[in-house]
Amino acid sequence: QPVPLEGSNAIAILFRVNNNTVEKIRGFSLACPLDAGGLPFIWLTGVPAQSSLAYLEKFATSSAGDLAGSAIFAIAQHSDPAADTLLARLVRPSEPERTREQVAFWLGASRGAPGVAALKQILASDPSDRVRDKAVFALSISKQPAALDDLIHAANSDASSHVRSQALFWLAQKAGKRASETITNAIRNDPDTAVKKKAVFALSQLPKDEGVPKLIKVAQTQRNPEVRKQAFFWLGQSQDPRALAFIEQVLTK
Incomplete structure (x- = not known):
């Protein structure tokens, strides 16, 4: 059989129902073969996006654990702009912290420019350090150019160290x-x-031609002894000849 080079750009949202109660929500590519294991399977087509989102919202806001997280994932997979509106509503400070954390991830992972705008709002107004932390990570995985601006702003200005x-x-x-x-x-x-120490570590994560010279400069000029010590540590870990030569020079003075 021919193997498609590209996967399907559409998914099916499946609900596992037992005793009239939804127990699981899962999303599968339409190109993925499914085996229901002999269980009854009801396939609904032509469901309007608004109806789908309204149904999923109930689980996102009233369920716990995996079910709520799966509902949020399913909402984020909708291409309809109404999903952006719903996700922005689910991430308001009045919603549970865990819900806001999960929504923040999908805003960066799959919602493009509207997602970045919502993440910017989280950083500006959410009182939870945990949620803003998740928003920062979500910005880091977004492919939108504006995400970098908001990440830089958070690094410079967030109230939480x-x-x-x-x-x-x-x-x-x-x-x-x-x-x-x-x-x-x-x-x-x-x-x-x-x-400051975390920033020194961040320098060690840059490409060596960029990070090592900056670490050397910190080790030479930083007045805070803890920060300077951190710079020396990461220079030693780099195994870069320039770093080792600098450390040898300092030790033999």
């Missing part, structure tokens, strides 16, 4: 001039030593 640290870490995974400038700026200017 933990969220700023996480933003710096994810910036390092993206590399690039703007990312490295934000990281070095945090080492110079962030008031929290823990954030």
Whole structure:
């Protein structure tokens, strides 16, 4: 049989029902063969997006654990713009923290520009450090160019030192001039030593030609001894000849 080079761009949302109660929600590509194991299978077609979303919302807001998470995933797979509106509603501060965390992930993973706009709003107004932490990660996996701007803003300005640290870490995974400038700026200017140390670690995650010279500069110029010590540690871990030569020079002075 011919093997398709591209998978289906459509999925089916399946509900496992037992005793009139939905126990599981799963999404499968329409190209995926399904085996119901001999159980009765009812296939519904032509369901309007609005009806599908309204039905899934009930599980996203009133269920616990995997069922709620599966409903949120299924909502995020809808191409209809109404899904963006629903997800933005589910991520309001009045919703449970766990719901907001799960929604934040899918906003970055699959909702494009509207998702980034919603994540920006989370960073601006959500009172939970945990939710804003998830929003920072979601921005790091978004393919939208605007996500980088919001990630940089979080690294510079979030009220939580933990969220700023996480933003710096994810910036390092993206590399690039703007990312490295934000990281070095945090080492110079962030008031929290823990954030400075996380920024030094972030430098160690940059490509070596970019990160090693910056780590050497931190080791040479940083006044905070804890931060300077961190720079020396990551220089040693790099096994880069420039780093080892610098450390040898310092030790033999």
